[in-house]
Amino acid sequence: MKARTSSHRTSWFTRFAQRCAHWSGQPVTFVAAVGLLVVWGISGPIFGFSDTWQLIINTSTTIVTFLMVFLIQNTQNRDTEALQIKLDELIRATRAANNSMLDLEKLEEADLDRIRADYEQLAEKARSEITNRKSRRRKSD
The missing domain is CATH 1.20.5 (Single alpha-helices involved in coiled-coils or other helix-helix interfaces)
Structure with a gap:
């Protein structure tokens, strides 16, 4: 069985999810998020710590968290599937291995x-x- 090479095409969502997951894990993204929180906190007195001021951060963080859960889960599912395939290949290729261990995740x-x-x-x-x-x-x- 011939393995696919990295030149095969991936869906737009797969590429998007991989880029977002990679981008979201970078230190600069963390620093930017902290910076936004600091700006939001500093702006509190300007807006009188109003309900709208609080609603902005609550809504923003809820939306970002909601969307990131799906993106990260997508990349995690692909990573886990790839890992399972690699482990299955190692089991299959190892002469003394117990082939009944293939597909245990099912x-x-x-x-x-x-x-x-x-x-x-x-x-x-x-x-x-x-x-x-x-x-x-x-x-x-």
Whole structure:
């Protein structure tokens, strides 16, 4: 199966969401937001701390937050999907890997809990074996 290259076309929304998510995570964006809050705060006495003055910041922050939730969720969904595909490929390509681990994200929570419990038992057994080896080495020294 041939992987797509980065030259494939993406939708306008995907490009927009990626740019917004990247832009919103920059230090300059944080500084700009703090600057707007400072300007808003300083303007309070000018407008007599009126209801309209308060409504401006409340409405603005609510709208920005509402829209950013969807943009960030979109980029997060794509990142998670890409990560799952990469992990699936590593599992598939590793000779000793358990291929039943592919697509675990589609299982129900109870199924995931049972699989996790199995792996926790394997981890506990491995830690116990390491502890036993260390104690045998100490006794032989």
